Amino acid sequence: MSAIQFEKNADNIVILTLDSPNQSANTMNADFRAALAETVDKLQADGNIAGIIFRSNKKTFFAGGDLDELIQATPEHATEFFNMIEEMKAKLRYIETRGIPVVAALNGTALGGGWELALGCHYRIALNNAKAKFGLPEVTLGLLPGGGGIVRMVRLLGLQNAFPLLMEGKQIGVEKAKSLGLIQDTADSLEELMDKAIAWVKANPKSQQPYDVKGYKIPGGTPSTPTVAQMLAIAPAMLRDKTKGCYPAPEAIMSAAVEGAQVDVDTALTIESRYFTYLATGQISKNMIGTFWHGLNAIKSGASRPKDVAKWQATKVGILGAGMMGAGIAYATASKGIAVVLKDVSVEAAEKGKAYSQKLLDKKVAQGRLSAEKRDQVLGLIHATADAADLQGCDLIIEAVFENVELKAKVTREAEAYLAESGIFASNTSTLPISGLANASQDQAKFIGLHFFSPVDKMQLVEIIKGKNTSAETLAKAFDFVQQIGKTPIVVNDSRGFFTSRVFGTFVQEGLRLLSEGVHPARIEMAALKAGMPVGPLAIQDEVSLILSEHVATETRKALQAEGKDLPRSGADDVIQTMIHEFGRKGKAAGAGFYEYPEGGKKHLWDGLSKWQKDNAISEQEMIDRFLFVQSLDTLRCLEEGVLESTVDGNVGSIFGIGFAPWTGGALQFLNQYGLEKALLRANTLEAKYGERFKAPQLLKDKVAKAEKI
Template sequence: MINKHIKYSVDSEGIAVVTWDVADSPVNIMNESTMAEFFLTINQAITDDAVKGIVIASAKKDFIAGGDLKWFLNYDKSKKECFDMLMQTNTYLRKMETCGKPVVAAINGLALGGGCEIALACHHRIMSTHSKSYIGLVECSVGLFPGAGGTQRFLRMLGPQKTIQYITQSKKLTAEQALKDGLVDEICNPEDDIVMLAKDWIRTKGTSMQPWDNKKFKVPGTPMGVGQISGVTEFFSVSNAMAYKTTHGNLPHIKNVLSAIYYGAACHIDKALEVEASYFVDTLFSKETKNIIRASFIFINDAARGKSKPKGYDRVSFKKIGVIGAGMMGAGIAYVNAKAGIDVVLKDVSVAKAESGKDYIKIQEQKKLQNGYTTEDKIDALLQKVKTSASNTDLASCDLIIEAVFENEKLKNTITVETEKVINETVIYASNTSTIPITQLAKSSSRPDKFIGLHFFSPVEKMRLVEVIVGKETCEKTLAAAMDYVIAIGKVPIIVNDGRGFFTSRVFGKFINEGITMLTEGVPPAVIENVARKIGMPVGPLAISDEINLKLMLAIMSEDSNLTPHEINLRQTLVTIIETHGRTGKKEGRGLYDYPKGEKKSIWKEWSKIYPPQASYDEEEVGKRLLFAMVIDAYKCLDSGVLQEPKDADVGSILGLGFPIHTGGVMSYIDYVGAKEFALYSAELESKYGARFKMPESLKERIKNAGNNRVFYEN
C-alpha cells in the first residue's frame, strides 16, 4: 500500500506507529482521502498478528487540527450517504477500541475537533505541555458539533455538565487542564520523545479496554448506568432552556448537540454513536450551519490572512507606533499593539491623561491576573511597551501614527498638521474616525497619499474588525502596508472606500434609526428590544442608542447634508427627545432607558404616554424591519463601490455589527430568507413604511437572474 498522508512502521518489538503527515498541507486535516488512508493503515495494524500495540502520532507540529470545513461546506451527497460515512467512521474507531491491542495517542500541538475524537478512541493519551498544545471539541464554533463519537466519549469521560459546557463553548484545554479533567492520561515536556513514551506505556502497562465497554460502567457524576437517564433529566432540561434563552432557537447545532448528548446517554456506546450521527447529519444539512461555516471559517479566515491586500507589495512590519488620544479607544489601540509586541507612544494633552490611558491597560490585565491568565512579570513587561507623553517630539521615531481623538473635524485637522511637522515623510498617518470621510480629513495633510482610515471598534481588545478606509488620494502602497499592520496586531481587516459613515457606522445607523422610528410609532420599547435579541442581534437598538449617546447621534446627523426625508424626521425626533424630555443617554443616566445608581437599567416608563402604544403589532415584521433596513443599505454600499465584494459586507456585519451569524451576514441574509421572498417582503415594507425599504434596481436584477440559485455565492 502506497501511503500519501499516513506513514506506517513496525519496530522490532511489534509496536506499530501510525503517523499522520498529510501531503501538501501545513497541518493534518481530516477529509475523505486522509480518513480512508488512516483507517486502511489502522486496519493493517489490527489484523497483523505480529503487532502488539499501536501508537498514533504526527510528523507535523500539531497532532490533527480537525476536519476539512471546505469539504463539509461543499458536501454534495445525500443525507443517507453522509450518515453511512459517519457510521463507517464509527465502525473503524470502535474496531480500534475493541481490537484487543493497546492504542496510544501521542498528542503534540493541536488535537481539535476530529483530531480530538481520534485521540478519545485510543486507550491512552499522552500530551505535550508545549504552549501551543490544546485539545478540545471545537466544532460548535463553526456551526457544527462532533460527529465521530466526540459527544458520547466526552459524556462518558467527563459527565454531562462539563460535556455540555466544553462542547457548546468550543473549549480548548491545555495539557495540564486536560490531565486534570481526565481527557489525557499523561503529559510530557516538549523536548521529550513522545512516541517513545507511548511505546513505553504499551510495553509496561498497556491495556486495551475502554471504560464504557465494561458492563458495570456508569457515567461520571451521575447515578446513570446504561439505559438509565433518571436523575439527570432535570439537568438536561435546564441546559436546554438556557441554550434557548441564549440562541432563541436560531442555532440548530446547539439544539442538536444537546439532543445527541441527552438521548445518547441512555444507550450503550454503539447505539449512542448512531444517535450522534443522526443529529450531526441534520445539522450539516441545515442552511444555518452552511452560513456559519462559510462566514466564520472561509470569509473571516480569508480576511484575517489578508486575502484582499493589493498584490505586488512586500510585507511591512512596524516596530513603534504613535497613538494620539488616550481615551478608551486610544488606550485600547495602544493595548493591542503592546500585546502584539509593538512599542507604543501614547500621547494626550497632558502626561496625566496619557497615564490614565495606560491605567486602562493595567486594569484589564489585572482582571486576567485574578483569573490566573497572566503574571505580574508579564504585566510589567507589557506596560513597559507603552510610553506616555504630552509632546509631539516623542512621535518623531514612530513608523505609524494613529489619531484616536473624538469626532471633531477641526481638532483632527489641527492634530494632523502638528504631527506631520515632526514625523518622517514616509510615515503612514491613520485616523480612527468612525464617520468623517477620510478624503475630507486628508485635505489638512501635506501627504494625502500616506493618509488612511483605520476604524477600530470598542472595546478594541475584544472586537476583531478594523475597517481600512481608503481616501481618494490614498495610494495602494499605503493600503497594502495598513493591511499588514492590522493583520500583525491580530485583527481582521476589510477594505472600505470612502464615504460618510463608511460601511459599519452607516449600516448600523439604519438599525438604530428603525428602532427609534418604531418607538415613535407606538411599538412597545420592550418588544423592539426583545425582538432584536430574538432575531440574533446582541443588543437592542434603543440600548445601543443610549450607549452611543443621543446628543452625539444628533450632532452627526446635523452635519450630514444628504439626509433622506425619513432621517430628517428622525433628527427632529431626537431634538424633541433631548430638548423637551431631557433624555440624552447612558452617560447622563437618562436616555431611552433609565439608569438608577446601583440598580439594573430599565426602559423609561413615560414613553407610553409620549408615544401611545399600538393596539397590535407583528413581531415578525418588527424583526424584519430591523434586519431589512441594514441589508438594503449594505447592498447600496456594495452597489456604489463603498465595498468591493459581498463577502466584505458579510465579514464586516458579523464582526462589526453583531449581525446574526446563522444568516451568514448582511448579503447572505437575502438567500437565508430566500431571494424571491426577500423581494416580496421588501416591496411590502416599502409600501407601508417608505423608500428606505426599496431595493435598488440592480438588486432586483440580481435576484431575477439568480432564479432558484443563490444570489451571491454558489454554496
C-alpha cells in the same frame, strides 16, 4: 501517498503516522477515510499486534473535519452522508474495541475530528507545548462533534462537565486537559513522547476504554439521576434564552448528549451521527462555515491587501487623544510589543489613558493569565506625554480625538511633521469622510482611515478606509499593522459613515422608528434578539449616547445641504430629539436613556417610553424582517456603490463590526440564504409598506435576473 502511514515495529506495535497528502494539516477528508479503511483492513488481517500508536508527521496532531467537504453536504445527500459518517466511526470503533492498547501521541493541537480521534484512544500523551489546544469547537461553525466526541466526552467527564466544552466549543491547553483526566501524561520531546507511548503499550497488553468495562457509570450520573435530572429540567430553557432559537447546533448537542447517555455506546454514536447529519446538511452551518472559516481565512491571507507591496511592521506608533478609543488602541498596540507614544493636551490626561492599560493588565495578572514582569514590560512601552515632539520617528500616527473636522485637522497638522520619512497617518473616525480629513495632510497618499470599535481590547474588527488619494503602499501598511496587533481588517472605500457606521445606523433607527410607530419597547428589543442581534436597538442607542447620534445627524444634514441634498427627518429623529430636549435623557453615560440604570440594580426600560405607545399589532416576524432587511439591503447598496469591494468584507464586517446576526453568515449571505428571488419580493413588500429604505438595489435585481449569488 496514503494519509496514514502503517508501520509495525519489532515489538509488534503498529505505529500509524497521520500525514495527509497535499495539506499542511491532517483533516478528516476523503483521503483520510480511504486510508483509514485500508488501515483497518490491515489490522483485521493481522492477529499478531501488541498495540497501536497514532502519531502525526505535521506540526500539529490533527486539525479536524474537512470544511470544504462539509459545506457541500445537502439535504438530498443526507442518507449518503449519514452512512459515510457511520462507516468511518465503525472503523475507529473497531480500533478502540480490539482489546489491545491504543495510544494517541499528541505532538500538538488536536481540535474537532482530531480530538475525537484522540478520545477514541485508551491513553493520551501530549507534548508539553504552551500553544497546543484541544477541544471540540464545531458549535462555533453551526455543527456538532460528529466523530464520537459527544459520546466520549460525556462518558469520560459526565454531562455537567462536558456541556461547556461541547456547547461553547471551549478549547483547553495541556495542563487543563491533564487536570480533567483527558490527557494522562506529558513529554518534553518527540523522542520522549514516542518512548512513553511504547512503554505504556508494553505495560498494558490488554486494554479497553473505561466506559467499555462492564458496570462503568458515567461521572455524575445518567439523566435519570436526581441531581442531573434537576439540572436538565432547566438547561433547555436557559439554552433557548441564550440562543433565542437562532442556533440549532447547541440544542442538537444537548439532545445528542442526553439521549446518548441513556443508551449503550454504539447506539449513542448513531444518535450523534443523526444530529450531525441534520446540522451538516442544513443552511445555518453553511452560512457560518462560509464566513467564520472561508471568509476569515481569505481576509487573513490578504485578499483585500495590495499584492505587490512588501510586508511591513510598525515599530513606533503615535496615538493622539487618550480618551476611551485612544487608550484602547494604545493597549492593543503595546500588548503586541510595539512602542507607543500616547499624546493628549496634558500629561495628566495622557497618564489617565495609560492607566486604562494598567487596569486591563492588572486584571490579567490577578487571573493568573499574565506575569507581573510581562505587565510591566507592556506598560513600559507606553509613553504618556503632552509634547508633540515625542512623536518624532513614529512610523504610524493614529488620531483618535473627538469627531470634529477642525479639531482633527489641527492635530493632524501638528503631529504629521514628526512622522518617520516612510511613515503613514491614520484617522480613527467612525463617520467623517477620509478624503475630507486628508485635506489637512501634507501628503494625502499617506493618509488613511483606521476605524477601531469600542471597547478596542474586545472588538476584533478594524475597518480600513481608503481616501480618494490614499496610495496602495499606505493601504498595505495599514492592513499589515491591523494584523500585527492581532485584529481582523476589512477594506472599504470612502463615504459618509463608510460601511459599518452607516449600516449600524439603519438598525438603531429601525428600532426607534418602531417605537415611534407605537410598538411596545420590550417587543422591539426582543424581536432584535430573536433576529440574532446581540443587543436590542434601544439598549445600543443608550450605549452610543443619544447626544452623539444627534450630533452625527446634524453634521450629516449640514454636509448634505452643502452638496445641495437633504436628509429627510424620520420618526427616529423625532424620538431622539424628544428624549434629549423634552425628557433630558441622553444615554447610559448620562445615567438615563431608554433604560433606567439604578445603582447596584439591573437596568430596565424607562416607563416614560409609554408616551409613544399605541395599539400596533405588528407581528414579531415582521419586526425581525425589518431589522435584517434594512441592514442587508443597505450593505448591498454599499457593494453596489463601491463602498465595499468584496462580499467577504461585507459579511465579516457586518458580524464583527455591527453585530449582525452571526447565524446568517453576514448581511449579504443573509440575502443569499433567504433566496435572492424571495428576498427581492420581500424587499418590494417592505418598501410598499414602510418606504424607500427597503427599496431593492439594482444589484439585487441583476443577480436575480442572472440567477447568481451575491
